[in-house]
Amino acid sequence: MENISTVLMLFVLMLVLVTFARKSHLPYPIVLVLGGLLLGFVPGLPHLALDPDIVFLLFLPPILYYTAVFTSFKDFRANLRPIFLHAVGLVLTTMAAVAAAAHAVVPGLTWPAAFVLGAIVSPPDAVSATAILRRLGVPQRVATILEGESLVNDATALVAYRMALAALITGTFSLPRATFQFVVVAAGGIAIGLAIGWLSGRVRRRVDDPSTQITLSLLTPFAAYLPAETLGVSGVLAVVTTGLYIGGVRLLLSPATRLQARTVWDVIVFLLNGLIFLLIGLQLPAVMRGLADVPMTRLLSYAAIVSLTAIVVRIVWVFTATYVPRFLSARLRERDPYPGWRNVTVIAWSGMRGIVSLAAAFALPFRLPDGTPFPGRDMILFLTFSLIIATLVGQGLTLPPLLRWLGLTDPARAEREERKARLEAARAAIHRLEELARENHLNTEYLDRLRWRYEQRAKRLGIEDPKETEHEICRRFTGDYERLRRELIQAERRVLRQLRDEGLIGDEVMLSIEHDLDVEESHVET
Numbered sequence: 445m446e447n448i449s450t451v452l453m454l455f456v457l458m459l460v461l462v463t464f465a466r467k468s469h470l471p472y473p474i475v476l477v478l479g480g481l482l483l484g485f486v487p488g489l490p491h492l493a494l495d496p497d498i499v500f501l502l503f504l505p506p507i508l509y510y511t512a513v514f515t516s517f518k519d520f521r522a523n524l525r526p527i528f529l530h531a532v533g534l535v536l537t538t539m540a541a542v543a544a545a546a547h548a549v550v551p552g553l554t555w556p557a558a559f560v561l562g563a564i565v566s567p568p569d570a571v572s573a574t575a576i577l578r579r580l581g582v583p584q585r586v587a588t589i590l591e592g593e594s595l596v597n598d599a600t601a602l603v604a605y606r607m608a609l610a611a612l613i614t615g616t617f618s619l620p621r622a623t624f625q626f627v628v629v630a631a632g633g634i635a636i637g638l639a640i641g642w643l644s645g646r647v648r649r650r651v652d653d654p655s656t657q658i659t660l661s662l663l664t665p666f667a668a669y670l671p672a673e674t675l676g677v678s679g680v681l682a683v684v685t686t687g688l689y690i691g692g693v694r695l696l697l698s699p700a701t702r703l704q705a706r707t708v709w710d711v712i713v714f715l716l717n718g719l720i721f722l723l724i725g726l727q728l729p730a731v732m733r734g735l736a737d738v739p740m741t742r743l744l745s746y747a748a749i750v751s752l753t754a755i756v757v758r759i760v761w762v763f764t765a766t767y768v769p770r771f772l773s774a775r776l777r778e779r780d781p782y783p784g785w786r787n788v789t790v791i792a793w794s795g796m797r798g799i800v801s802l803a804a805a806f807a808l809p810f811r812l813p814d815g816t817p818f819p820g821r822d823m824i825l826f827l828t829f830s831l832i833i834a835t836l837v838g839q840g841l842t843l844p845p846l847l848r849w850l851g852l853t854d855p856a857r858a859e860r861e862e863r864k865a866r867l868e869a870a871r872a873a874i875h876r877l878e879e880l881a882r883e884n885h886l887n888t889e890y891l892d893r894l895r896w897r898y899e900q901r902a903k904r905l906g907i908e909d910p911k912e913t914e915h916e917i918c919r920r921f922t923g924d925y926e927r928l929r930r931e932l933i934q935a936e937r938r939v940l941r942q943l944r945d946e947g948l949i950g951d952e953v954m955l956s957i958e959h960d961l962d963v964e965e966s967h968v969e970t
Contacts, residue, residue: 457483458718473721473798474840477833480725496807499799501669503716504598505683509665510713512595512687514955518945519588520688525780526589529765530791531596538566538757539604545753550746550823556612557820563608564805564824565754565831567601568594569798582852586787590794598800599680603629605804612819613812632677637685640668644686645693654701658708664690703962720799724832727802731829734822746823747830754831755795755839762792786850796840797832805829865949865957869936876935933961 458476465475520527539562547558568590603626611617644664651657665683672682735743766788770777805828808821937958944954 454719454722455715458715458722461722462718471840471844472718473796474837476718476721477725477836480722481728481833482725483722484726484728496803499720499803500679500807501666503720503799504680504803505665505669506662507713507716507720508595508598508680508683509668509687510709511591512684513691515591515595515688515691516588516944517688517692519584520592523585523589523592526765527592527596530589530593530762532600533765534593534758534761535566535597535600536604537761538754539563539601539608541753541757542566542750546746546750546827549749550820550827553820553823554612556608556615556617557818557824559608560605560612560808561750561820561824561827563601563605564828565750565797565801566604567597567797567800568758568795569800569836582790582847583787585783586790586852589791595684596681599630599633599678599684601800602680602804603678609808629677630681632675633672633679633681634685636672636675636677637668637682638689640664640671640682641686641689641693644690654704657701658705661705661709662712700962703959706959724799724802724829724836727806728829731822731825735826743826747827747834750827751831751834754797755835758795759792763788786852789850790843790847790852793839793843793846796835797828798836801828801832865940865943865953868939868943869957872935872939873932876932936961 457479461475461479462472464470465472468475539559541562542565543555543558543562546553546561547555550558553561607617607622607625644660644667648657648660651660664686668682668686669679672679766783770780770782805825808824809818810821811817940949940954940957943949
């Protein structure tokens with residue numbers, strides 16, 4: 445009963461902090477972490493230990509799956525080169541640089557333990573950057589690269605973490621063997637993800653009941669993660685691959701089912717994200733417990749050096765990986781010209797760490813197989829926590845002013861894109877209506893009413909005053925009328941996806957308008 449009360453208290457606190465964050469226009473991950481940090485020092489509160497198994501099994505799969513499903517596969521594929529340069533090359537480079545810095549400044553931290561620390565803190569978080577950037581109207585390609593990187597880099601880091609941990613425990617390390625194992629683990633995860641995605645699509649197409657459909661979608665990320673982890677391959681890559689596959693094939697669900705599923709997923713992911721950031725802040729007392737005999741000034745100096753190393757390595761890597769390959773390759777310059785330095789700066793500064801790093805640190809064993817204490821475990825925990833706070837709070841709070849200084853904030857961009865998309869969708873519906881009028885002998889009254897409806901919508905979207913209201917048509921729908929409405933809605937969907945594929949609107953705008961079309965079509969069905 446006490447555990448249930450504690451969880452309910454956390455949910456209430458999370459809602460209060462998120463409400464405060466939105467009213468104060470602050471990124472909610474930062475407010476939740478700071479709130480949890482302060483709450484951790486309140487005397488008398490029960491200690492909430494972070495269970496790594498729960499994080500990796502309960503939190504990580506649904507969040508990664510949700511992000512992957514709503515990531516544009518077309519954009520992801522178009523940006524594969526920068527995504528994998530950051531998700532693989534940057535992660536491994538950060539691991540090596542942080543290991544070298546920590547080994548140099550922390551007395552008694554062995555090389556194997558330092559590499560374990562480097563692997564733990566190397567991946568930016570899959571939630572933090574996008575939660576902060578989406579509300580700021582950043583360029584679409586910046587958001588795509590950051591989302592894609594965060595989806596894949598956890599897999600790289602966790603595989604590197606396992607290898608570093610195995611090397612520390614066994615005392616041996618073979619680079620060729622580690623490279624081969626890395627390829628097998630990654631390829632195995634992708635293969636399982638594709639298989640589960642295909643199987644899930646086949647099963648869900650045969651199910652008509654919305655509740656069953658939604659339940660199957662909730663089980664899908666776990667169906668990908670658990671077999672992959674059981675077989676010793678990357679569960680993270682399996683989940684991400686499944687999500688990208690499901691998002692790419694766009695299952696033929698009814699509008700009502702899509703609306704219900706999106707609502708359920710939005711609530712679940714919101715609760716998981718909120719608890720994650722709150723739990724991060726609550727872990728500080730446990731982190732500090734094992735370092736009471738080390739002076740705080742010394743701890744802070746270690747944390748500053750390690751955090752600065754990770755931040756600087758990312759900045760140097762992002763600029764180098766962006767401009768040097770184009771400088772060396774004329775073909776690459778022709779296919780993908782030099783991007784503006786402002787966009788590159790945003791990517792370089794968006795290296796916030798999060799729950800995966802902290803869970804991996806807490807998952808470290810207390811003792812080695814021979815019974816000796818794990819070398820530097822408490823220090824690794826402290827340095828991981830410090831880097832999360834430094835990047836999430838420090839970089840997260842400075843991102844909005846940085847974007848404004850760079851002139852990249854355009855909150856009205858999505859509104860302009862949406863207005864254009866809705867106008868084009870209305871025109872497409874009018875065009876389809878004229879085609880249907882020529883092809884079929886249809887009720888003239890229905891045609892006139894629908895034509896008037898979409899002409900009014902196009903007129904409203906095409907003029908300057910967006911507040912002009914649209915007259916609603918209230919009448920009992922007959923079979924012909926319903927069929928016409930569905931035909932026009934499908935015409936609107938087609939032009940929306942065409943606009944997205946041509947890069948004229950982003951995925952968020954397309955999904956927002958598709959949601960409205962689902963609402964409209966669900967009314968037709970009723």
